[in-house]
Amino acid sequence: MAKKKKAVKTRHLHPLIAILILCLLAIAIFLIFNNLQARRFQSNLNNFYNTTDIPLQGPLGELIRSEPVATDLQNGSANRIIYRTQKKDGTITFSSGMIYIPSKAAASPRPIMAWAHGTIGMGDSCAPSRQKVPNVNNGITWVDSMLEKGWVVTATDYAGLGTPGTEAYLVGQAEANDVLNSVRAAKNFNGSDAGNDYAVWGHSQGGHSALFSSARARSYLPDFKLVGTVASAPAAELPSLFSQQENTAVAWIIGPEASLSWPDNYPGINLSSVLTKQGLNSYKGIAEKCINQAAIDGLIRQRLGQKFFNEDVSNNSAWQTILNEQTAPTLAPNQPLMVAESLTDNVVLPNTTAKYIQRSCQAGSNLTQLWLTNVNHIALQSVISPSVINWLDDRFNGRPNISNCNQPLPIAPAQ
Structure with missing residues (x-):
C-alpha cells in the first residue's frame, strides 16, 4: 500500500500582528516622505539665507532682502527678511527673521512689537523664519491679534540661526543687537509705515534677550522710544x-x-x-x-x-x-516691565524668576509680576498673550504702569 503523505502545516500571522506591521510600515513611509519634503523645502531656501557675498559695511538694521511668506493670518501679511546686525564684539554680521505687517490702513505711524523667541535648537532648519507657516509652527498665533491692533511685529531668528555662523545662544549682548536691529529693519521695511515707538517681548531664552535689549535700548536705539518690555519665563538668573x-x-x-x-x-x-x-x-x-x-x-x-x-x-x-556676565540686568525705573511665570514651569524654574523679580524690585524697577499655575513652559506664552497684549496696548497709548512689587512672591527666590 502507498504511504499517506503528511499534511504540511502552514503558519499564518495573527491578523492583529499583520495589521500592526502594516501600520508601522505606513508610519515609516510617512516619516520618510515628510523628511524628504522638509529637506527639499529647506534646500529651496538656502539661496535666500546665504549672506557670504553681502558687503559687511552698511547701516545697521538695513534690509538686505525680503520675500513674502504664505500664512493663515487674517489681519496682515508676513515676510521673511535678512538684515544687518552685530555680534557681541561689535563686528558686522547678518540675521534673518520675520516682519508681519497689518492689512488695515495706518492712521498714524504704527508701533513696533519686537518678539524674541526661546530655545529651539541651533540647526539652520530650526530657524523660525525657515518654517512653512512661521506664526503657527513657532507657536506665536497671537501675532494676528497684534496685527488687528495695527502693530508691526518683527521677530528675529538671531544671527547664525538660519544664516551662516553660530547662534550666540544666551549671549545677551549679541541677542540684544539682533532684537534692536530688527526694530530698525521693521522701520526700514517698505510699506510698514512704522514709527519710532516700540516694545519688546521675549520668552525663555527670548526673555533673556528682551531684558538685555531693553537695558541697552536707549544707547543703541537713541532715535526710537521703548515703551515697555515683557519677559515671560525669562532665563534671567543663569547661575541658579x-x-x-x-x-x-x-x-x-x-x-x-x-x-x-x-x-x-x-x-x-x-x-x-x-x-x-x-x-x-x-x-x-x-x-x-x-x-x-x-x-x-x-x-x-x-x-x-x-x-x-x-x-x-x-x-x-x-x-x-x-x-554672571550673562545674568540679565535690571531695568531702570522709567522702563515699564512685565515679568510672567508659571509656578509649574520645570524648564526655567520659577524660583529663579522670583529671584530676578526680587532683585529688580529692590533696584527700583517699574515691574508688574504675573504668576500662573498649571501652565507648562511652552504653553505659557500663548496663555498669557491676551494679558500681554492689553498691557502693551496701555504702554503704546501712554498709560502709566502700576508696579506691584509690593505683592508677595508666591515662591521663595532661588539662592
Whole structure:
C-alpha cells in the first residue's frame, strides 16, 4: 500500500500582528516622505539665507532682502527678511527673521512689537523664519491679534540661526543687537509705515534677550522710544538655573547649546573641565537638533543615567564668570516691565524668576509680576498673550504702569 503523505502545516500571522506591521510600515513611509519634503523645502531656501557675498559695511538694521511668506493670518501679511546686525564684539554680521505687517490702513505711524523667541535648537532648519507657516509652527498665533491692533511685529531668528555662523545662544549682548536691529529693519521695511515707538517681548531664552535689549535700548536705539518690555519665563538668573538643572534632562538641551555658543564668544573656555565624556562627544550634534528631537534625546539620556555636566558649573571659575556676565540686568525705573511665570514651569524654574523679580524690585524697577499655575513652559506664552497684549496696548497709548512689587512672591527666590 502507498504511504499517506503528511499534511504540511502552514503558519499564518495573527491578523492583529499583520495589521500592526502594516501600520508601522505606513508610519515609516510617512516619516520618510515628510523628511524628504522638509529637506527639499529647506534646500529651496538656502539661496535666500546665504549672506557670504553681502558687503559687511552698511547701516545697521538695513534690509538686505525680503520675500513674502504664505500664512493663515487674517489681519496682515508676513515676510521673511535678512538684515544687518552685530555680534557681541561689535563686528558686522547678518540675521534673518520675520516682519508681519497689518492689512488695515495706518492712521498714524504704527508701533513696533519686537518678539524674541526661546530655545529651539541651533540647526539652520530650526530657524523660525525657515518654517512653512512661521506664526503657527513657532507657536506665536497671537501675532494676528497684534496685527488687528495695527502693530508691526518683527521677530528675529538671531544671527547664525538660519544664516551662516553660530547662534550666540544666551549671549545677551549679541541677542540684544539682533532684537534692536530688527526694530530698525521693521522701520526700514517698505510699506510698514512704522514709527519710532516700540516694545519688546521675549520668552525663555527670548526673555533673556528682551531684558538685555531693553537695558541697552536707549544707547543703541537713541532715535526710537521703548515703551515697555515683557519677559515671560525669562532665563534671567543663569547661575541658579544651571546649578539646579545640572542633573536633569533640561541640562541636555541648554548645556549643548551653551557649549556650542560660548566658545565663539569667550575664546579659551575649557569645555572638558565641566562636561562629561558623553557630553563632550555629543554636544555639537544635540545642539544642532531642533527642540523636539533634542528634548527626546535628553529624556532618553537622563533615563539611561547619563549626565551632561560632570560638576556644578557655578563652581568652575571660568564658567561662573560667563554665567554672571550673562545674568540679565535690571531695568531702570522709567522702563515699564512685565515679568510672567508659571509656578509649574520645570524648564526655567520659577524660583529663579522670583529671584530676578526680587532683585529688580529692590533696584527700583517699574515691574508688574504675573504668576500662573498649571501652565507648562511652552504653553505659557500663548496663555498669557491676551494679558500681554492689553498691557502693551496701555504702554503704546501712554498709560502709566502700576508696579506691584509690593505683592508677595508666591515662591521663595532661588539662592
